[in-house]
Amino acid sequence: MxxxxxxxxxxxxxxxxxxxxxxxxxxxxxxxxxxxxxxxxFDEETGLVAYAGRGPEAVDGVVVVASSRTEARERVLSHAEAADRDAVEVERLS
Structure with missing residues (x-):
């Protein structure tokens, strides 16, 4: 779409x-x-992909678009400064 x-x-x-x-x-x-x-x-037109944060409550379910998993993780982390950085993962939405 x-x-x-x-x-x-x-x-x-x-x-x-x-x-x-x-x-x-x-x-x-x-x-x-x-x-x-x-x-x-999103990725079909822009090369960006939607990722969802997984981990502590502050980031769990936060959805961002990014060009890589690393960039997505950083964007998710920026939404929750208090989150344990090591416990945060991202997964690609499909």
């Missing part, structure tokens, strides 16, 4: 919410699904 498609999908979700066709929870789910699809297909 390219950026324009992702933005259109988010816009459609917001429009449906504004018009009362869906509630907030359904809108959040639709926007999240769009973002996850966009993130996992």
């Amino acid at each position: 390219d950026r324009i498609s992702a933005l259109r999908n988010v816009e459609q979700a917001l429009r449906a919410f504004e018009e009362g066709e869906t509630d907030l929870a359904a809108t959040e789910e639709r926007v999240l699904a769009t973002l996850r699809t966009y993130a996992t297909e």
